[in-house]
Amino acid sequence: MLLELDKAGIRFGGLRAVQDLELKVAPGALYGLIGPNGAGKTTVFNLITGIYAPSEGDIRLSGASIVGKGPVAVARAGIARTFQNIRLFGGLSVLENVTVAMFRHQDATLMEAVFRAPRYAREEAEATAAALELLTTFGLAHVAHLGAEELPYGLRRRLEIARALATRPRLLLLDEPAAGMNPSEADELMHLIRWTRDTFSVTILLIEHHMPVVMGICERIAVLDHGARIAEGTPAEIRNDPVVIEAYLGAEVHA
């Protein structure tokens, strides 16, 4: 398994935001994490990426525990993410938002950068070329030199995914990538996500609210409610699971 959550949980005071969570994401999977508002989905992402440390259980990436590592170390281990409330670098251009994601793969020191040393120049040319290629595949090449803040909403979401991919991750976490999009935009984005998985051979775990969309592209889905996993399976299994239907629609009333 690429990612394994083993009875992972976290408490905030008396609140068990996530409890006894079991999750197994195979390499190359396109895995969906769904659940009603407040079910703890983003908290799961924050646990995986090291923003929170789990109060119990273990989280493993390719078999090695990543518990206790901070966000920087987790990112370096190969996990990249996007955020529910988009977090781009507003003072940088679209292109720079992507090249900055390659910073940890660049070895040139500060002094080499200031003196424009050969190694710096080479790395910089490589990073720019790779970033432009990535922007082209994401349909953002024509806005590469605009400020990130000038982009319309949909393109910002795409840019955030492109930026995450620029870190060359093994696992990509997408937090509600289609939030705020109309159904056709969401549909288009989901095709882009599947295409990304196939092209970059990266494993994707995504949180999403748009049910048709998740059902359409994810191969496996876990359903979270009140911090606990209530179902796991293929989209067809999830769709007909009475527990899931109850969580989303409420229990049937027997008169």
Added chain:
Amino acid sequence: MKSPLFGYALVVLGIAAVWGIDQFVIPWTDAYLTNVLLRIGFNVIAVTGLALVLGFTGQFSLGHAGFMALGAYGAASLSLHLNVPPVLAVPLGGLIAGLAGLVVGVPSLRLSGDYLAVVTLGFNQIIIVVVQNTPFLGGALGLTGVPVATSFGWTFTWVLLAVVFMRNLLKSSHGRAFAAVRDNEIATRSLGVDTTRIKVTAFVVGAFWAGAAGALLGFYNSSIFPKQFEFDRSIELLAMVVLGGTASLSGPILAAIVLTALPEFLRVLGGWLIKACAPLVAAGLLDAPPEFLGRLSQYRMVIYSLVLIGMMITRPKGFLGGRELGDVLVGAWRRVRPSPA
């Protein structure tokens, strides 16, 4: 990318020009004007450092004058007690300040915003109190007998190096990392970039240039006083960055020039206004020119504050905002003369 050799050649040419002016223009220049130019130079060097820390990395430092003090006292002591030539003592003063930046930065840059401001303010105060109570450093009376070595040539060689260094740094992969920390720290960490390390780096580099500026100042007057590096100087430098434009390098430099020259300008303006009052006095409309005109330059702090308040209301990102002077001028030129295409 252009060959760096072109840039190196430009810097060498620039330094040659600076020394040309030093040799052939300065000897015939009014000593008062030269004094103002040199003080502009010290502030420009110091403000490039603060522009990196505050403007580009978004770390609210209120203790920049403390690093200037370390550079000034460090370099002067090396020169007085160990006979280190000033040419070497200036970069060493910068290194001493940079080292202090590392010591202060590592624990305190885990803090952010208001907390960091309080820590750096305290640091500035500690430096002043320590100097005031150290006889070795001259105490409150100041350190005297420092060799006079700062000339126009040396000051502006350092100005040129500071500005080119900072420009190249900001327009590089490291510069992007600084801006990323400022714009969104959580997102920066999620990219595997160690934000604490980036902030400490900015702090150390900023402290180095403040220290170099302080050292040059120390070798200029033959004496240095703790009073020169108190909190109000940190505020003055802060005002330059905020007025000139956070996320801009040329903006703060421009503000450093204007704000350093401002009291001198007010003095001259006061003189003119007194002269302009002469006909009124002669006509019997006034007994004497208003007294405050003679003290106009003392009102600079009032003017600073008013300009700062006005700027916060009308242009919260500073005079140039996130742009550079070159872009603004090119933009204005294009508006005046639209291209034929």
